Amino acid sequence: MKLWKGRFQKEADPKTNDFNSSISIDSRMYREDIEGSIAHASMLGECGIxxxxxxxxxxxxxRQIREELESGALTIDPDAEDIHTFIEGELTARIGDAGKRLHTARxxxxxxxxxxxxxxRGEFAGLKEQLKSLIRVLCGKAEQYSEAVMPGYTHLQRAQPITFGHHMMAYAEMLLRDLSRFDDALARMDVMPLGSGALAGTTYPLDRELTAKLLGFSKVSQNSLDGVSDRDFCAEIAFAVSMAMVHLSRLCEELVLWCSWEYKFIELDDAFSTGSSIMPQKKNPDIAELIRGKSGRVFGDLMGLLTMMKGLPLAYNKDMQEDKEAVFDAVDTLKLCLTPLIPMLQTMTVLEDTMRNAAARGFINATDCADYLVAEKGLPFRDAYKITGELVALCIAKGLTLETLPLEEYQKICDSFDEGVYQAISLEKCVGGRRVLGGPAPENVRFQARRVLELVGKE
Incomplete structure (x- = not known):
């Protein structure tokens, strides 16, 4: 059934039908289409229309159609133009002329x-719960490894000592912001457009506020042109999803690095790894790599939406049929990525000794050595910085670390050094002393984890 066929004298070419059809994409909206139609019909009855x-x-x-679709007693016709046409046609076939009145004022x-x-709105409820589950896992790891020293990096070079727990909490903070972006996008999407008609509203005396109330919207659209041509919310949701995928991709990049033999900071569980068809020794982090790769797919969805909308005159244009495939794909891809990532992180083994050894070999306590000369010996920071740089060069030449360099070698470069330097450059002291808000001191990390858990709620 074509809702618009009365104007035409001949049937559309089958190729036109195939190209025009959106049933393969919008059939997933059958519950929502029925929910909206029930609210619309209820309002029409209440208003005496x-x-x-x-x-x-x-x-x-x-309601009967919905029950049968959910039970499988009724299947969606793949040849229908779209889900709206299918449901209206099925309804009319069942109840006769009354079904033809459903589309009044719509x-x-x-x-x-x-x-x-x-x-x-429905998809995001589940997506937010998945993100919260991931945050809980990160917080759990943070508390568990709040004292596990590891090197922090800049430029992929060992920089300063932190803890594995502190590193996990950085991602928890990113994902918290993602949750807030989702909430913001949902709040701006909380506008009921029914009553906008094709573009110019309707002459029927609709009670749009009643329809909004029945559907759980807090607002109704204030301009009929905007009501039917707005897809800001699709682009904004795709951006929020894209930003979350950026964070997942960065995390997965680090997981890939950390489980390599060059780092060996973690080992992924066998259940979340794969092997090679030719190299029997391989244990590959394919899940993390796929998530990293799928981020590009989601960014493409966002770019597709922006490009589709950028040149459209008001109001509706058929180009906008492309909105659903892009935004649904973005949401589906994020859900797909979160599904294995959560248990993969939960089950990974953290190799604390390897991380601690890497931290010891990287001169990442050099800043603390300079701070010791400033705080304990009164040297200007720039002088202390130069002296420490010379010590690092000496250690490299002798194959030593700041912790194993003999005191007499320290004193050859600066006679202000005494035995206290070894306490000052202890990695555990370097981390534990960074108690500034947001710093990696173990008690800070545990506090951060508890704070975030309170924000997302425990399962």
Whole structure:
């Protein structure tokens, strides 16, 4: 059934039908389409626009269709133009003329704008719970390894000592911001567009606030052109998802590095690793690599949405049919990535001794050595910086570390050194002394983890 066929004298070419069809993408919105139609029909009955008995008949028919679709007793016709046409046609076939009244004071334009909002609202509820689960895992690891010293890096060069727990909490903070971006995007999407019609509203005396209330929206759209042509919310959600994928990709990049033999800071569980078809020794972090790769797919979805919208005149244009595939793919991909990532992190083994040894070999306590000369011996920082640089060069030449360099070698470069330098450059003291808010001291990390757990709630 074509809702628009009355204007045409001949059937559309089959290739036109195939190209025009969106049923393969929008069929996932059948629950939301039915939910929106029930609310619309209820409002039409309450306002006396259609008979109350017809409204009730429509709603009962729609509920039956939903039940049968969910049970599998009814299947969606893949040849239908879209899910809206399929449901309306099925309803009319069942209840007759009353079904033809459902579309009173409604266009597919505002109907689609509603369905996409309802679908994304539902999808995001589950997505946010997945993100919270990941944050909980990160917080658990942070508390467990709040004292596990590791090198912190800049430019992929060992820089200063931190802890594995501190590193985990950095990602927890990023994901907290992702959650807030999701909430912001959902708040701006919380606008009910039904009543906008095709573009110019309707002459029927609709109660749009009632429809919004029935569907759980806090606001109604204030401009009918905007109501049907707005896809800001799709782009904004795709951006929020893209930003989350940036964070997952960065985390996965580090997991790939850390489980290599060159680092060996962690080992992934066998259940979340794969092997090689030719090299029997291999244990590959394919899950992390795939997540890293799929980030590009999501960025493409965002770029596709922005490019699609950038040159469209108001109001609706068929280009906008492309919105659903892009935004749904972005959401689905993030969900897909979170599903194995959460248990992969939960089950990974952290190799504390390897991390501690790497920290000891990297001169990452050099800043603390300079700070010792400043705080304990009163030297200007720039002089202390130069002296420490000379010590590092000496250690490299002798194959030693600052911790193993003899005191007499220290004193050859600066006679202000005494035995206290070894306490000052202890890696554990270097980390433990960084108690400034946000720093890696173990008690700070544990406090950060507890704070974040309170924000996301325990399972």
């Amino acid at each position: 259609i008979e109350q008995s017809e409204s009730e008949k429509i709603c009962a028919g729609l 266009s597919r334009n505002d109907q689609v704008a509603l369905d996409v909002r309802l679908t994304l």
